[in-house]
Amino acid sequence: xxxxxxxxxxxxxxxxxxxxxxxxxxxxxxxxxxxxxxxxxxxxxxxxxxxxxxxxxxxxxxxxxxxxxxxxxxxxxxxxxxxxxxxxxxxxxxxxxxxxxxxxxxxxxxxxxxxxxxxxxxxxxxxxxxxxxxxxxxxxxxxxxxxxxxxxxxxxxxxxxxxxxxxxxxxxxxxxxxxxxxxxxxxxxxxxxxxxxxxxxxxxxxxxxxxxxxxxxxxxxxxxxxxxxxxxxxxxxxxxxxxxxxxxxxxxxxxxxxxxxxxxxxxxxxxxxxxxxxxxxxxxxxxxxxxxxxxxxxxxxxxxxxxxxxxxxxxxxxxxxxxxxxxxxxxxxxxxxxxxxxxxxxxxxxxxxxxxxxxxxxxxxxxxxxxxxxxxxxxxxxxxxxxxxxx
Ligand SMILES: Cc1cc2nc3c(=O)[nH]c(=O)nc-3n(C[C@H](O)[C@H](O)[C@H](O)COP(=O)(O)OP(=O)(O)OC[C@H]3O[C@@H](n4cnc5c(N)ncnc54)[C@H](O)[C@@H]3O)c2cc1C
Numbered sequence: 001x002x003x004x005x006x007x008x009x010x011x012x013x014x015x016x017x018x019x020x021x022x023x024x025x026x027x028x029x030x031x032x033x034x035x036x037x038x039x040x041x042x043x044x045x046x047x048x049x050x051x052x053x054x055x056x057x058x059x060x061x062x063x064x065x066x067x068x069x070x071x072x073x074x075x076x077x078x079x080x081x082x083x084x085x086x087x088x089x090x091x092x093x094x095x096x097x098x099x100x101x102x103x104x105x106x107x108x109x110x111x112x113x114x115x116x117x118x119x120x121x122x123x124x125x126x127x128x129x130x131x132x133x134x135x136x137x138x139x140x141x142x143x144x145x146x147x148x149x150x151x152x153x154x155x156x157x158x159x160x161x162x163x164x165x166x167x168x169x170x171x172x173x174x175x176x177x178x179x180x181x182x183x184x185x186x187x188x189x190x191x192x193x194x195x196x197x198x199x200x201x202x203x204x205x206x207x208x209x210x211x212x213x214x215x216x217x218x219x220x221x222x223x224x225x226x227x228x229x230x231x232x233x234x235x236x237x238x239x240x241x242x243x244x245x246x247x248x249x250x251x252x253x254x255x256x257x258x259x260x261x262x263x264x265x266x267x268x269x270x271x272x273x274x275x276x277x278x279x280x281x282x283x284x285x286x287x288x289x290x291x292x293x294x295x296x297x298x299x300x301x302x303x304x305x306x307x308x309x310x311x312x313x314x315x316x317x318x319x320x321x322x323x324x325x326x327x328x329x330x331x332x333x334x335x336x337x338x339x340x341x342x343x344x345x346x347x348x349x350x351x352x353x354x355x356x357x358x359x360x361x362x363x364x365x366x367x368x369x370x371x372x373x374x375x376x377x378x379x380x381x382x383x384x385x386x387x388x389x390x391x
Pocket of ligand 1: 170196
């Protein structure tokens with residue numbers, strides 16, 4: 001294992017970086033190594049280590065011997081890794097995903113599936129309309145993995161008289177489907193509704209999907225997307241930032257990690273890392289898949305953590321509405337301790353409007369550790385650890 005460190009104050013203060021399984025040539029391939037660097041060089045060293053494949057376990061002030069154990073937790077803190085994470089994977093993320101299916105069905109020749117069920121995910125008093133729609137894929141070759149999306153072509157014609165264009169939806173089920181039979185796909189769809197010139201406008205495809213009845217045919221394309229795939233590492237730390245229907249891919253990840261039927265289906269993926277879900281919704285009745293997540297909390301309290309931001313019910317530290325970025329700011333220390341671990345991946349999904357708030361929270365949190373988020377974020381992305389899908 002390896003350690004990275006810095007302390008005192010000013011650009012000459014020293015930091016310790018603890019690293020493990022460094023794959024760069026000048027340093028032995030195993031064991032812990034501590035690098036002392038001045039604060040002014042922390043950012044560049046950190047980036048160089050990330051790019052080189054080193055697993056960064058810790059960045060701490062001053063001497064590493066005084067630093068806390070990487071991922072160590074105090075009451076209410078982030079769960080510590082169950083055991084040291086595996087060595088940094090040497091295969092580039094893209095090459096590792098070469099076998100992920102994409103574009104099996106194109107818009108001109110979509111697969112025609114059949115709706116099996118279409119149920120509201122909301123509780124009484126919720127705002128808007130969000131449905132869980134499950135479709136039968138039998139008779140085709142539409143395969144997918146967690147984190148991908150499919151396209152839907154709604155029935156009818158657009159204003160120009162041509163068929164509607166496709167809309168993408170994140171897949172909310174695992175590759176085995178909700179029934180574990182491997183022949184269904186599920187979506188989490190919010191009906192788009194807005195007012196224009198005093199008239200309520202319903203989104204074409206989201207309304208089509210929220211209204212569609214079991215038994216109805218539905219044109220499906222894809223799957224698409226490799227941005228949001230889960231790492232194969234069973235000991236990874238997975239931090240998930242979701243707002244609204246952005247929960248869809250996270251629901252699939254969490255099922256893959258913790259659902260008993262899924263675990264039985266996946267002998268090669270017995271997740272034992274840390275999964276931390278941050279979920280943003282306007283009201284408690286708007287929470288999605290709550291029962292599933294509560295069951296994972298009961299069964300895997302050491303591996304699953306769930307933090308909610310309920311904007312219209314909870315207050316942030318300044319007395320305003322509690323959005324997900326406020327939760328990120330609140331837990332910044334723990335989040336950054338985890339980010340220091342090479343086995344940690346971050347996922348963000350939801351409406352595009354969530355991005356600036358998260359960026360701001362991460363920028364502030366990084367700065368208190370002598371890091372520049374604008375530099376660190378692309379480094380994490382390049383390392384295949386920062387995954388974003390906003391729409
Ligand atoms: C990768 C990806 C994954 C996605 N995953 C999901 C998902 O899991 N669940 C989900 O529900 N959606 C998801 N979406 C969004 C989805 O693709 C559609 O965009 C959404 O359902 C709206 O489509 P629609 O046909 O209902 O709306 P449309 O009829 O296409 O209307 C959308 C248009 O309405 C206009 N409009 C929207 N809001 C307003 C407003 N307030 N005022 C004025 N004009 C406005 C804009 O011009 C906008 O382009 C995803 C998108 C992407 C790209």
